[in-house]
Amino acid sequence: MNDTFGGSTRRFWRSIMVIARRDFGAILFSRSFIFFLLGPLLPVFVAVMAGGIGASVSGKIEAPKLGLALESSEADAFLAARKRLAESVSDLPDAVVIIRLKPGDRIMARSALARAKGGSPVTALLSGSLTNPKLTGPEAQVDRWRGGVALIAAEALRTDASQLPTVALDKTISARADTVRKRIRTAQASQMMLFLLTMLLAGMVMSNMVEEKANKIIEVLAAAVPMDAVFYGKLIAMLGVSLVGLSIWGLVMLPIGLSGGGLDRLAAPAVGWPMFIALGLLYFSFAYLLLGSLFLTIGGLAATVREVQTLSMPATMLQLIVFFFASYALGAMGEPIEWVAILFPLTSPYTMLARAAVEPDFWPHLAAIVWQAFCVALIIKGGSTLFRKTVMKSGPSMGKRTFLRKLLRRPA
Incomplete structure (x- = not known):
């Protein structure tokens, strides 16, 4: 039985990686991905330059x-x-x-x-x-x-x-109070960055799902592999594309940020910069997977691109509410409201990243990462089940009485 379970698990992960490689290659090597990379760079470049000039003028005045x-x-x-x-x-x-x-x-x-x-x-x-x-x-x-x-x-x-x-x-x-205040500023900046990146990148999952539904591709995939594997594969592929985009943007923007002196205003986080950056990547991944799994479910239930456009406003408002709630919890560290923000899946990555900037303890992050991974699996399971029952069904369900009635009416 263990061999059967191990074999089914390997087949499941093999299916996930097949879907992930297919979507990752199709998006990464497309012309639209190049325009996607160039899109945010110009406004971000203008904003950084304007902020650097404003900070310079403000510093002189x-x-x-x-x-x-x-x-x-x-x-x-x-x-x-x-x-x-x-x-x-x-x-x-x-x-x-x-x-x-x-x-x-x-x-x-x-x-x-x-x-x-x-x-x-x-x-x-x-x-x-x-x-x-x-x-x-x-x-x-x-x-x-x-x-x-x-x-x-x-x-x-x-x-x-x-x-x-x-x-x-x-x-x-005191110097300690000044350090805490600067670390809170670092926490606020990290939450804002996480929010902007997630809002910019997570919406691609919804539109991608609707496009493949319209082209009947999703039905072919669902016939070949389990629906859970399709959802996991698409999320992993889109996360990989997002991380590639982040790497390119980081290589372009980091020298500008260092030369502008913007990082000097931020205190070193309590866990140290290397660990903070590693946790930042982890929490971005989980924030993307949590929100992306919801968007994937919504995209699977939407019939047309117009419906996705209609749903984009509630999705944006959801992200804003999540961000505001996590920001509010930052000002109430140690209180019950912070623990609610940590336990609520969508706000957990924001709250824990801010906590890493202020508190040096590492063990809460291990527990939070396990909890967020469990929530991702739970949302994907629910979304794929809902998709199978509402979208992939071929006709109305037939109860036992209906089946017996049809059987009795069948001619001999």
Whole structure:
């Protein structure tokens, strides 16, 4: 019996690979695939260039500034000293006066910094006095500007450069909190990329199925191999074509992204870049297979291309709802809503990819991959069964009573 089961399993997988090779070769070596590759490159290229130029302009206009909350005479002395030192010393904080204090005035530095940040590029605040300066702001920023502020204050006081004043630090955001915030930005960017790629590529499955139904090809395939194998083969072929397209787009766009400095804004994910990229490919594959299996079922039930066009809007809305739900779950990590997003098959790849950017644990990804693979198999089984019962049936089903009645009426 084991030999029979093993033989049937081998035949089943052989059928899958036959369908997959047929569809993969037919799509990959067609002229339409070349236009498919060129289609997204132009708008993506324009968007990247526009984003790089905008970031460059924004960086020049809104470079981080140091706000000054000092007495008028000390503020002017600080600005004059910075101007003198700028000719010979680089990486000095660009300063702007926020508040000019009168002698004896005191301020709440954190409150003043919060007010100064509204609509301005001020990221840290210098208060106190030139002899006892105090820097208030995020940890990364005040640590970076600490030495420059001490040097400018010594120049303003006309003291020996070897006797720099001690700068007190009031850190509003720790380095850990800053890293978590940047990792969340990485998670959001990865979810957006996964959504765009899935939305761009998964729709091909539906149109391909309808086209083969119209040409009666699907009936020939269904007569030769199990319907489950047809569904699996088509999904694997379309996934392979999509991965080829991703590889080509990646080779073209990666140098542009690196030269534009866009990756510098993203923190390294918690699992590290190599593992994150590997998980990204896995979760893209499962997001494509999950959505593609649904689209394959819908395409199998649609009779004409017009019906596919009618169904394309609900399919797009489904993808948007999935993306918004996964994005919402990112802001509720550790809460029940995140576990719902992980367990719901369509949002699971998005949620787990975002989790890989923020949390270093690896074992949840193994469980999620097994769960997503099970859901893919379940959807394909249901879709192929529904296709057989609703599309491939040759006539109305005949019950036992109908069969006996016809048998009795048959002439001797």
